[in-house]
Amino acid sequence: MLTFRRTHAGSAIINMISTNHSNPSPDIVLVSPPTRAYSPIVPFPCIYLAAYLRLKGFRCQIVDIKDRSGQRDIRPMEEETVERILAINPSCAGFTCLSAEYSSVLRMVRQLKERGYKGKIIAGGHHPTFYPQDFIFEGSPFDYVVLGEGEETIVELLDALLNKRNVAAVAGLAFYEGKMVSTSKRNVMEDLSVLPMPAYDLLDMDFYLQPRTSIIRYSIFAGVDVQTTRGCPCQCTYCGNPSLWAVHHYKKRFRCRPISQVLDELEFLHRRYHIDSFFINDDSFTISEERVREFCKGLHERKLHALVWGIQTRVNIFTENMAKILKKSGCVQVEFGVESGSPRILKLMKKGITLEQVRRAYATCRQHHLRTFANFMINTPTETEEDLRATMRLAREIHATHYGFFVTVPLPGTEIYKDYVHPPLSKDEYDIYLGSNPYKGIVDPRFKLCRHGRNIRFLAAWLYLRFTVRRLYLDPYLSLIRYFRIYRASAYRKEYLKAFWDIIFHRFVRHFKGVADILLTPLIHRLKRRTPERNPS
Ligand code: B12
Ligand code: SF4
Secondary structure (H helix, E strand, C coil): CCCCCCCCHHHHHHHHHHHHCCCCCCCCECCHHHHHCCCCCCCHHHHHHHHHHCCCCEEEEEEECCCCCCCCCCCHHHHHHHHHHHHCCCCEEEEEEEEEHHHHHHHHHHHHHHHHCCCCCEEHHHHHHHHHHCCCCCCCCCCCCECCCHHHHHHHHHHHCCCCCCCCHHEEEEEECCCCCCCCCCEECHHHHHCCCCCCCHHHHHCCCCEEEEEECEEEEEEEEECCCECCCCCCCCCHHHEEEEEEEEECCECCCCCHHHHHEEEEEEEEHHCEEEEEECCCCCHHHHHHHHHHHHHHHHHCCEEEEEEEHHHHHHHHHHHHHHHCCEEEEEEEECCCCCCCHHCCCCCCCHHHHHHHHHHHHHHHCCCEEEEECCCCCCCCHHHHHHHHHHHHCCCCCEEEEEEHHHHHHCCCHHHHCCCCHHHHHHHHHHCCCCCCCCHHHHCCCCCCCCCCCHHHHHHHHHHHHHHHHHCCCCCCHHHHHHHHCCHHHHHHHHHHHHHHHHHHHHHHHHHHHHHHHHHHHHHHHHHHCCCCC
């Protein structure tokens, strides 16, 4: 039988209780699947949900296996995850799940059940929201799916289970009762100030604070990714975001956390974890000049402007004033999604930006000595040779500091998936999304979206060599003096030295091995095909 125990409200006490690992049975364990074991980005869903659950009086832990070696296979890490959940024996286990992670999460949940786990199993996140039927079916090991934004739903669900109330009265759920039943739509959280500080204390922060190159592209820094807003007002056809919010009622799906709380969080990260840098992982950080100004002013007031930081945003909401303010407050890098140099393709993607805005944004950043990263996409729907040339022309024209060219993949939950992937993938095919190698090419014939006949794998490799590689080793914007000062003052000096060796050496080897593999594999295949196999007789 399930036993739910509820702690008293009062967050200081709750924090103490919920992080006490000797406590036998927390109410819930949130699981970040080991498919993210290599990811240097903190598991946002788990730390936001855990913090909110604790605030509401529930005891919560996070299982988040990390792979420091980068060599471990996924299966042993899945087993380790299952072992840990069984050892903790929570009343509920909640799995966050992207489409790429479906098989892995299903395997872990089946193992849990096989090994006698009696608690309730809950899935949430992008894939369960888009396809609850993949989790809720007759004989499924999952009990509930939380649709969309999870904080209020999980709290009400745990409360209903604890007090034996009617679960069907909880909005934003799907479960099985003879067939899949969905409860009413839930409103998004209008006021994000109710969200407490994300539960960093439940993570292995030593892992996340290792100096790495993803905060400020290709420069090595110790720091974290943070989020200051939620949702995005746009409708890009290749992005899952619009479908995530479609399961809710909302006046505005784009919402901001109060700046004072974001600054509290950064101050905490600086004091407690000695971060040297941070990256604002929002979809639309620069939505208002006023907010950017308030944030930057706050950084100065709290003496946080010595931190090195970067943002990502869209060219149509980026202004010259913002560039000035950002630069003065320690921001060194701005990342934009440019995607294509063809106005026709941009329109088709519903990107909502123009080439003029792209040119202006990059020129502004150059003028204010902000490094830039440009994200481009190839294999976009209906892309022709002419569109491709326009993309390369634009890439040359904008003189970004760094470039990434990614092969467009139609993902479940996106408009292009519905339009182009016929028949849709079956449940056991989602694995093909795993791995973040953008040079894989087209991994399934249904994913060929472009109209030109170029070999996408070769094209991606060529673009990588042409635009990305040489810039990895040359960085004109970050002064060595500033870098050395940060290094000297850092709490992670030893780790920086290790990271320099690991990253520079391994990056060098990995890049050239990767490119050689891309270029040589098709040649080897062709040669093999030409050499007829010997008939043993
Ligand atoms: C950060 C991020 C990552 C990080 C993940 C970091 C981490 N440790 O969590 C990294 C870099 C690892 C990553 C990798 C990938 N990502 Co990604 N990523 C994102 C991004 C930008 C933000 C997600 C996020 O953290 N949001 C903030 C949190 C708070 O919101 P949330 O995740 O939606 O969680 C809320 C609810 O969904 C719900 N919820 C979520 N989980 C759970 C669990 C339970 C139990 C409950 C109750 C509720 C619940 O409650 C949460 C709080 O309200 C999104 C785009 C976006 N803007 O959403 C893409 C996105 C999620 N990624 C996507 C993809 C495709 C990938 C990759 C497959 C790309 C690739 N080819 O490699 C890989 C998959 C890697 C893997 N593990 O297999 C797609 C997913 C589409 C899909 N159908 O699954 C998205 C939507 C972007 C897109 N192109 O559309 N990604
Ligand atoms: S702007 Fe970014 S987050 Fe928003 S819909 Fe487009 S791709 Fe998705």
